[in-house]
Amino acid sequence: MLQIKDVSITFNEGTPDEKKALQGINLELHEGDFVTVIGSNGAGKSTLMNVISGNLVPDVGGVIIADKDVTNLPEFKRSAYIGRVFQDPMAGTAPSMTIEENLAMAFSRIRKRKLKPGVTKSRKAEFREHLKTLNLGLDDRLNAKVGLLSGGERQALSLLMATFTNPNILLLDEHTAALDPSRAALITNLTKEVVAEHGLTTLMVTHNMQQALDLGNRLIMMDKGQIILDIRGERKQELTIEDLLKEFQRIRGEQFESDRAVLG
Amino acid sequence: MLLSLFGAVESGIIYAIMALGVYLTFRVLDFPDLTVDGSFVTGAGVAAISIVNGVSPIVATLLAIVAGFIAGCITGLLHTKGKINALLSGILMMIALYSINLRIMDSPTVSLHSQPTIFSQLRDIWPAGIDSFFNGIFEAVGSRAPATWVIVIFMFVVVLAIKFLTDYFLKTEIGLALRATGDNQRMIRSFSANTDNLIVLGVGISNAMVALSGALIAQIGGFADVSMGIGMIVIGLASVIIGEALFGKKTIAIATIAVIGGAIVYRIVVTLALRVDFLETGDMKMITAFIVIVALVAPKLLQARKEKKRRIQKRQALGQVREGA
Ligand SMILES: Nc1ncnc2c1ncn2[C@@H]1O[C@H](COP(=O)(O)OP(=O)(O)OP(=O)(O)O)[C@@H](O)[C@H]1O
Ligand SMILES: [Mg+2]
Numbered sequence: 345m346l347q348i349k350d351v352s353i354t355f356n357e358g359t360p361d362e363k364k365a366l367q368g369i370n371l372e373l374h375e376g377d378f379v380t381v382i383g384s385n386g387a388g389k390s391t392l393m394n395v396i397s398g399n400l401v402p403d404v405g406g407v408i409i410a411d412k413d414v415t416n417l418p419e420f421k422r423s424a425y426i427g428r429v430f431q432d433p434m435a436g437t438a439p440s441m442t443i444e445e446n447l448a449m450a451f452s453r454i455r456k457r458k459l460k461p462g463v464t465k466s467r468k469a470e471f472r473e474h475l476k477t478l479n480l481g482l483d484d485r486l487n488a489k490v491g492l493l494s495g496g497e498r499q500a501l502s503l504l505m506a507t508f509t510n511p512n513i514l515l516l517d518e519h520t521a522a523l524d525p526s527r528a529a530l531i532t533n534l535t536k537e538v539v540a541e542h543g544l545t546t547l548m549v550t551h552n553m554q555q556a557l558d559l560g561n562r563l564i565m566m567d568k569g570q571i572i573l574d575i576r577g578e579r580k581q582e583l584t585i586e587d588l589l590k591e592f593q594r595i596r597g598e599q600f601e602s603d604r605a606v607l608g
Numbered sequence: 609m610l611l612s613l614f615g616a617v618e619s620g621i622i623y624a625i626m627a628l629g630v631y632l633t634f635r636v637l638d639f640p641d642l643t644v645d646g647s648f649v650t651g652a653g654v655a656a657i658s659i660v661n662g663v664s665p666i667v668a669t670l671l672a673i674v675a676g677f678i679a680g681c682i683t684g685l686l687h688t689k690g691k692i693n694a695l696l697s698g699i700l701m702m703i704a705l706y707s708i709n710l711r712i713m714d715s716p717t718v719s720l721h722s723q724p725t726i727f728s729q730l731r732d733i734w735p736a737g738i739d740s741f742f743n744g745i746f747e748a749v750g751s752r753a754p755a756t757w758v759i760v761i762f763m764f765v766v767v768l769a770i771k772f773l774t775d776y777f778l779k780t781e782i783g784l785a786l787r788a789t790g791d792n793q794r795m796i797r798s799f800s801a802n803t804d805n806l807i808v809l810g811v812g813i814s815n816a817m818v819a820l821s822g823a824l825i826a827q828i829g830g831f832a833d834v835s836m837g838i839g840m841i842v843i844g845l846a847s848v849i850i851g852e853a854l855f856g857k858k859t860i861a862i863a864t865i866a867v868i869g870g871a872i873v874y875r876i877v878v879t880l881a882l883r884v885d886f887l888e889t890g891d892m893k894m895i896t897a898f899i900v901i902v903a904l905v906a907p908k909l910l911q912a913r914k915e916k917k918r919r920i921q922k923r924q925a926l927g928q929v930r931e932g933a
Contacts, residue, residue, distance in 0.1 A: 397798070419797050419798070420797045420800055420801055420802045420803065421800070423797065423798050423799060423800045424800050426798070428798045430794075434792075435792070435794060435795060436795055436798075437792065437795060438787070438788040438791040438792045438795055438796065439791060439792065440787075440791050441784070441787060441788065441791060445784055445787075448781070448784055449781075449784050449785060449788055449796060449799050449801075450799055452781050452784075452785070452799065452800065452801075453799045453800045454800070455781075457780075457781040457782045457785055457801070458780070458781050458782065459777070459780045459781070459782055460780055460781060461776075461779055461780055461781075462779060462780060462781045462783070462784040463779070505799075
């Protein structure tokens with residue numbers, strides 16, 4: 345479903361600020377894979393998401409979605425394949441527009457926009473059904489401006505908007521990070537439900553290791569622009585936070601040793 | 609007195625079309641477009657020179673709309689493809705249009721004296737009974753009566769039609785994406801919208817409206833002048849701001865009618881101000897600036913006073929409870 349081939353990207357090349365954000369990343373996701381991504385700050389997780397969404401163009405390497413090479417497709421064209429939820433609850437919705445208008449825009453993600461009304465009676469009924477699944481009472485507030493919603497409500501709406509049109513790929517970048525623990529748990533549950541319901545191929549970045557272990561069928565760890573750990577299937581089910589930390593130290597320790605050998 | 613107010617309403621309603629264009633860029637697209645000063649004249653110039661060359665007034669007006677649309681699109685392209693800051697794109701287009709307008713008109717002023725215009729043609733088919741009916745009202749209150757009602761009635765219909773078209777457009781799938789482009793570009797791009805094209809389209813439509821307004825003003829005034837657009841953007845903004853302050857902006861439908869109301873109120877205030885003895889025609893720009901400042905500051909002051917009153921009342925109520933206890 346998603347193939348990332350040898351992708352590298354360097355910011356500010358040739359300046360003192362040079363940053364190798366991704367170094368030869370290879371990753372393949374099959375249909376229905378749910379991959380959680382962990383890694384320290386600056387590891388390149390968001391950069392990877394941006395390369396997949398088309399927000400960033402890799403220096404070398406390619407991105408293939410549903411057997412189509414999309415490496416040079418601009419973001420707005422690629423989003424026909426991709427549903428996305430951002431970390432910032434403000435980022436995924438248009439605040440001065442109503443809930444139904446936001447949903448109508450999400451509805452047009454996979455259709456050509458025309459000079460027809462965006463919100464129709466039948467669509468309204470459909471939106472209401474979808475909103476009911478959130479259990480937040482938003483189905484009674486179709487005409488409320490999204491700017492009036494709380495962060496958690498907005499994030500739930502963003503998740504709905506990103507998923508109800510069945511994207512080929514779902515990208516979640518720390519989408520629960522800005523929420524209080526109970527709201528975060530709510531959104532995590534919703535995520536689990538929608539991904540399972542639609543069988544979405546998902547890539548989810550999180551800093552919550554427990555969440556990374558609980559969700560999905562595969563886990564990758566990134567560091568310094570590389571994928572340093574890739575665990576799937578049964579091995580993932582048995583994994584604990586301690587294992588992860590140990591593994592991280594083992595891999596990084598080795599590298600540290602080898603760096604020292606080269607320098608020494 | 610009544611007669612000059614009538615004149616204010618008459619021209620205010622035509623400038624309202626321009627103000628709706630300004631609303632579209634400044635408020636909906638969040639694109640501070642200064643092309644307006646130029647594209648207003650483009651509309652006037654294209655219409656006037658076409659009419660002088662024998663084109664029918666309706667077709668001439670349509671040509672003006674197209675010319676304004678193109679001018680706006682170029683501003684949009686400068687911003688989206690040329691990556692030039694929005695304000696600067698508009699300013700560049702505005703000064704370029706000054707020369708272009710001179711070329712179009714071939715002289716600084718084009719007179720429409722004894723030429724047909726949309727309004728003269730309408731007047732020919734206008735039943736005289738309507739004028740005498742309304743004029744009866746004017747004479748009843750002892751005022752001189754206006755020459756004709758055709759302009760004001762016709763323009764009311766046109767402006768309302770444009771308003772409803774705008775309202776409808778902003779609720780279509782494309783219109784929603786256009787509004788989201790002004791609200792949250794990153795979001796709407798992640799929902800497959802080409803924000804560059806939407807910006808070009810939006811600024812184009814806005815300047816088409818501005819040019820239409822210019823074309824109609826030229827036909828009413830009987831001339832197009834290369835400098836008639838100076839300060840137009842401020843008048844447009846003033847209309848938007850006054851309208852929002854007086855009539856609100858809760859929904860699109862309210863906001864657009866507010867803008868029309870704002871344009872008319874602006875004209876009325878200017879007309880009244882110019883009747884004050886110590887103010888002259890040259891003071892007009894200063895008056896405009898003053899009106900805008902009042903419209904911006906007054907609602908905030910009123911709001912603050914209301915808040916203060918509410919707080920004082922609350923504290924007093926609390927104090928009484930304590931005393932009672
Ligand atoms: N547009 C950019 N220009 C320059 N450097 C950038 C840019 N975007 C990211 N970087 C750098 O690339 C590195 C990877 O950033 P990225 O945002 O992918 O990290 P991350 O893994 O998402 O971290 P976090 O957990 O903090 O979100 C960082 O060092 C960052 O400073
Ligand atoms: Mg990040």
